[in-house]
Amino acid sequence: HMPTAELQALDAAHHLHPFTNGGELNTKGARIITRAKGVTLTDSEGNEILDGMAGLWCVNVGYGRKEMAEVAARQMLELPYYNTFFQTSHVPAIALSERLAKLSPHDLNHVFYAGSGSEANDTNIRMVRTYWAEKGHPEKKTIIARKNGYHGSTVGSGSLGGMTGMHAQGGMPIPDIHHIDQPNWYAEGGDTDPNEFGLQRARALEEAILELGEDKVAAFIGEPIQGAGGVIIPPETYWPEIQRICEQYNILLIADEVITGFGRTGNWFGCETFDIKPHIMTIAKGLSSGYAPIGGSLVCDEVAEVMNSCEFNHGYTYSGHPVACAVALENLRLLDEEGIVEKVGKETAPYLKKKWESLNEHPLVGETQLCGLMGSMALTPHKDSRAAFAAEAGTAGLICREHCFANNLVMRHVGDRMVISPPLVITNAEIDTLVERAWKALDQAHAQLKD
Numbered sequence: 001h002m003p004t005a006e007l008q009a010l011d012a013a014h015h016l017h018p019f020t021n022g023g024e025l026n027t028k029g030a031r032i033i034t035r036a037k038g039v040t041l042t043d044s045e046g047n048e049i050l051d052g053m054a055g056l057w058c059v060n061v062g063y064g065r066k067e068m069a070e071v072a073a074r075q076m077l078e079l080p081y082y083n084t085f086f087q088t089s090h091v092p093a094i095a096l097s098e099r100l101a102k103l104s105p106h107d108l109n110h111v112f113y114a115g116s117g118s119e120a121n122d123t124n125i126r127m128v129r130t131y132w133a134e135k136g137h138p139e140k141k142t143i144i145a146r147k148n149g150y151h152g153s154t155v156g157s158g159s160l161g162g163m164t165g166m167h168a169q170g171g172m173p174i175p176d177i178h179h180i181d182q183p184n185w186y187a188e189g190g191d192t193d194p195n196e197f198g199l200q201r202a203r204a205l206e207e208a209i210l211e212l213g214e215d216k217v218a219a220f221i222g223e224p225i226q227g228a229g230g231v232i233i234p235p236e237t238y239w240p241e242i243q244r245i246c247e248q249y250n251i252l253l254i255a256d257e258v259i260t261g262f263g264r265t266g267n268w269f270g271c272e273t274f275d276i277k278p279h280i281m282t283i284a285k286g287l288s289s290g291y292a293p294i295g296g297s298l299v300c301d302e303v304a305e306v307m308n309s310c311e312f313n314h315g316y317t318y319s320g321h322p323v324a325c326a327v328a329l330e331n332l333r334l335l336d337e338e339g340i341v342e343k344v345g346k347e348t349a350p351y352l353k354k355k356w357e358s359l360n361e362h363p364l365v366g367e368t369q370l371c372g373l374m375g376s377m378a379l380t381p382h383k384d385s386r387a388a389f390a391a392e393a394g395t396a397g398l399i400c401r402e403h404c405f406a407n408n409l410v411m412r413h414v415g416d417r418m419v420i421s422p423p424l425v426i427t428n429a430e431i432d433t434l435v436e437r438a439w440k441a442l443d444q445a446h447a448q449l450k451d
């Protein structure tokens with residue numbers, strides 16, 4: 001391929017990147033990834049980089065799986081595209097729907113397909129409102145979500161999200177979305193006991209329902225673990241209380257499992273890890289391990305029955321795309337038959353936990369959290385006080401991320417929190433390398449922050 005500098009110049013000239021500072025693209029250029037295998041990325045300079053983020057939390061089966069490419073090629077030759085509108089269907093969509101119904105917990109036996117997690121959450125907004133309208137309660141349309149939650153980037157899903165930086169651009173949130181505080185004990189819990197804090201933050205939902213009126217609230221949406229918000233693992237008391245409140249007030253519960261689904265937390269779904277019984281589950285990312293763009297809403301019997309009794313005027317050209325469905329089905333086969341999910345729960349996550357927690361001893365680290373293969377660490381200038389840095393939030397995180405890159409490790413920062421979510425096939429030796437590189441990057445960041 002062309003020399004890196006030329007590729008970077010063309011990229012900066014013609015490619016508008018998501019979530020990227022355009023000024024930096026012009027001055028520093030993009031890192032150009034040319035291929036990948038297992039957990040390792042190769043860039044245009046020949047560097048081999050350990051991908052501690054599985055792309056964007058999605059490449060669960062690891063890179064370079066030949067089986068996936070073969071299935072995609074076969075499906076493209078047989079039926080590359082057909083839609084699922086107007087009473088048509090095809091084998092890959094039928095087979096994947098049956099597989100998902102069997103795999104998912106409780107009675108989430110129905111799936112509405114989308115091309116991404118954002119689109120699936122847009123579907124959810126319209127589906128829960130349509131559900132209540134069909135049941136004779138059109139005024140039940142407010143959706144309660146959380147500050148610092150992330151549910152996607154379309155106008156609907158971005159409105160469900162609680163990222164103020166996103167709301168500031170382009171007219172979000174849309175009406176009838178209400179945000180409550182997040183269960184982030186480390187940043188907001190002060191001296192409160194974590195479990196007490198978990199209850200308090202769950203009861204913020206009850207307070208909001210009472211304030212808005214039970215007859216006005218359609219649903220609550222939350223990620224079992226907030227991912228893009230910084231891998232915030234809620235206190236144990238949080239989800240059972242949320243569940244109780246949703247049941248008591250007749251509110252639909254939507255679990256956004258776009259990150260936590262398909263093995264990430266050591267079970268097939270985060271809802272199993274946290275014992276949540278949602279009416280709707282948002283899925284994407286690990287559904288195809290990122291090999292094909294696909295997302296969807298897994299829907300319980302009760303909601304599906306109502307949706308099937310009317311015409312839902314909603315759908316995407318790529319809802320149930322045959323190639324994406326075939327690839328997702330193969331991905332689920334690999335996760336299952338190779339025992340990948342089971343291994344995460346029993347072996348890989350306990351090993352990573354031990355190693356990840358050793359980073360607590362670093363002077364720059366205030367806490368570490370890990371659930372399955374999803375972890376975070378908070379950077380702090382004063383270990384014992386959980387204090388924030390004097391510099392603008394995110395400065396230390398960005399410095400640390402750049403040192404990680406320089407040490408051939410992809411670790412992302414969310415403000416001054418570092419997060420990881422490696423491919424589920426990561427080996428113990430690769431975990432050792434990940435943690436060694438993280439420690440080295442922390443040392444370098446620490447030295448730089450002292451300057």
Ligand code: PLP
Nearest residue numbers: 116117118150151152256258284
């Ligand atoms: N929901 C959650 C919890 C996510 O983390 C994401 C993406 O990171 C989305 C939804 C949006 O998914 P997509 O980027 O596929 O639209």
